[in-house]
Amino acid sequence: MLIITITAFLFVNGYINKSLPKIEGTITLPMLEDEVLVITDEHGIPHIKATSDHDLYIAQGYLQAQNRMFQMELSRRQASGTLSEVVGEAAVNQDKYFRTLGLRRAAEKSYDIYSEENKQVLEWFANGVNAYMEEAIDTNSLPVEFLLMGANPEPWTPIDSLTIGKFMAFDLGGNWERQAFNYDALNRFDEEKAYELFPNYPESKPTIIGEDEIDIAASFEHAVIPHAFNGSNNWVVSGEKTDSGLPLLADDPHLGLATPSIWLQMHLETDDMNVSGVIFAGVPGIILGHNDQIAWGVTNTGPDVQQLYIEKRNPDNPNEYLYEEQWEEATIIDEPIRVKDGETIDYQVVETRNGPIVSEFAEDSGKNTVLSLRWTALDPTTELEAILEINRASNWDEFEKGLEKFLVPAQNFVFASTDGTIAYKANGLIPIYQEGEDALLPLPGWEAEHEWQGYIPFDELPRVVNPDKGFIATANNKIIGEDYPYHISNVWAQPYRFERIAEVLEDTDRLTVEDMQALQMDITNLQAREFVPLFIETLKDVELGSNEERALASLEEWNFMDHVDFEQPLIFHHWLDEMEAILYHDEIPESVMGLFGSRGQTTDELLRKAIKGETSIWIEENGGIESVLKDSLENTIRKLSESYGEDVTTWRWGDFHHVHFDHPLSGIHPVLAYFFNREDPLPVGGSAVTPMAAAYNANTGEVNHGASWRFVIDTSDMNVGYHIVGPGQEGHFRSEWYHDQLDNWVHGEYHVTTLNPEEGKTLQLVPE
DSSP states (O other), X not given: OHHHHHHHHHHHHHHHHHTSOOOSEEEEOTXXXXXXXXXXXXXXXXXXXXXXXXXXXXXXXXXXXXXXXHHHHHHHHHHHTOTHHHHOGGGHHHHHHHHHHTHXXXXXXXXXXXXXXXXXHHHHHHHHHHHHHHHHHHTTOSOHHHHHHTOOOOOOOHHHHHHHHHHHHHHTOOSHHHHHHHXXXXXXXXXXXXXXXXSSOOSSOOOOOSSSOOOHHHHTTTOOOOOTTOOEEEEEEOGGGBSSSSOEEEEEEEEEOOSSOSEEEEEEEETTEEEEEEEETTOOSOSEEXXXXXXXXXXXXXXXXXXXXXXXXXXXXXXXXXXXXXXXEOEEEEOOBOOTTSOOXXXXXXXXXXXXXXXXXXXXXXXXXXXXXXXXXXXXXXXXXXXXXXXXXXXXXXXXXXXXXXXSSOEEEEEEETTSXXXXXXXXXXBOOOTTOOSSSOEETTOXXXXXXXXXXXXXXXXXXSOTTSEEEESSOOOSOTTOSSOOOSOOXXXXXXXXXXXXXXXXXXXXXXXHHHHHTOOBOHHHHHHHHHHHHHTTTSOOOHHHHHXXXXXXXXXXXXXXXXXXXXXXXXXXXXXXXXXXXXXXXXXXXXTOTTHHHHHHHHHHHHHTTOOOHHHHTTTOHHHHHHHHHHHHHHHHHHHHOSOGGGOOHHHHXXXXXXXXXXXXXXXXXXXXXXXXXXEOOOBTTSSSBEEEOTTTOEEEEEESOEEEEETTOTTEEEEEOSSOSOSOTTSTTSSTTHHHHHHTOOEEEESSOOSSEEEEEEOO
16 A cells, blocks of 8 residues: 555656646757747746747747646636536536627637738747647646646637737726616615715716616626726836936736736847736737836726617517617627536527627516627727737837727836836727716617717827826826816726825935835825724714724824734724625625625715715715714624734734635645645735735635736836746746745745846757
8 A cells, every 4th residue: 555655646746747847958849940048047937039030929839838828728718708618517607708798709800900910920829839738738748737627728829819818808897887886776776875876976867777677686696797906006207206317117917816827927039129027828928017128017097998788679579679769680699608517508699789788697687678788898909919019119109109009908008218208108998978978877779879989099098208297106096187078987996005106206206126116015004094083083972892992092003004913904994894884785785786896985985975074875874974983893893802802902914814826726625725825825914005905805804916916127227127926937836936926925025037147947949
């Protein structure tokens, strides 16, 4: 038995290790024209040097597949709606949703408008992926996750890469969820009470449209809702305010935190291009980073790029929908869903002139009244062409020219260059609504007047170059004033991250890379700075229990840092959660709460109004502001005492607030969690409203959204960039670079990546 056990262990160990990426020696790739040199530095970053684009993108595809083949497989399946083929029945509803949206159909339409030159780049990249895949299948060295899944990957195609790009537009969200929520609120509550929940109080109060009320909760029960916190920070600082005399740039996009990272860091070099940064696994080029003359970063603009339309279906012909008093035939698309260990589902998607019917999950919901979705990402778009152009840009004019092709998702681009220029542009397709309509509610799909009136012209998108104040910063905050002629959005991020970033940049000169890193890790909570004094003042004459008094005394001494070792952030954030529970949870069903995105903005405004003495129906119906604050504080202290003991001074934010970076297979079995997750959760500071972004599950405290990549560069030395890719660079759990940046992510310890690596492991990719 001992011999058998040892033999089995050695066999399994050998099998697993076979799939480790090869980073030294020689690999023969017959399709190459010349040798490609790959230096993997001490942090696992591949530096690829090729003599031609042909060889460069083949090599990039091969190396991405070596590092992240399983992640690439899951990404294309999730976006394409084919997870059921390998997961089984559990993924059917999710697949139905993504088949309905049609991200892959949109990718196919996009491919048709790509230039032949960029189609060729996609083909070269796919050839590199397939070269790895064929080799791994032939040598039985695919990552162990494929064995656990019980399937081998199909050949990679250019459409797969574009579909992953479309998925990122989905993941960065839209606004249809809030339209659906507003519609439900107007059906559920009196008008004035419903309007208090709207992100903007409507100037001309909208009315419910249509004879049949649509059951929003049932319609979107199985919809996949992107995390509401998907935002980012970025900023650029003029050389007038820096120690080096040239611009600084910082960027930290906030996305889901998991293993492996959503980003893959790479460096690509040919005779006429030298670019470094990060890319999504499965996509060629570098989407964020720098070359030897410019640097750039993005945050999510968050414009209203999605519109729900109420559609009237012909009761005598379910494939016809009303438009301008005529019945129009809808497009019926067959999307059969193959299910592992089950029957193939004959699924059909219905598309009207406005877009796919997305409320069909409710079956009888609304009977002959349903909801369709118009969304910019479902149009043919050319983001990869933009990426490949800006990788080669050498100044702002060339960079901005490349942005003309970056259409979805709309992003806040910041830019810095060695010539001293700093710039900003809110870039992408942003619809123009007819006057009086502002994307707050679903619109009647049977009237042409409610269709979008085109898009904001490229030359009229918000833009700033070399401002007098010496810096530009964005944090998903409101980006335009009231005098801007176009509607951008109703829902912006709470302003606290932006306000803190601007506060630091305004007050400091001779800024350095270290200052930028410190600001990315800043845990100052301006929401608490605003509200804690107001809460304490409101409760000063209210009789409270001894533990509640101690909690308020502690908050009064707080410096408003969401520090891992402080008790105050634990109290404050739970207190806000309990306020929302009192205000909403008895009246808004849980199934609808998921559509109430960015509700913190709404809660803040309700509290401000009530504290100032203005009437708020939601506050008054719960006994007034004193009662809401008192009851929620008592609930908070009771629950925290049950979890952490009676002594308030022993509580710690980090006892609740922690980060793990889960692998997608770790939830299947504890043994897989042991291997794929490895480390215990780490206590971490910050929160969703601090520059050091760390949004968390309110029930478990697990940090699941935050800075997926941190990047800082001083343009006085474009050879050097400072990075954190949490939890690590590699996707293989046996790699030394699998979770090596987990502690770095928590503590803000950056690694240096250069454009001229002098040391590392050397791999040669050679033609046959």
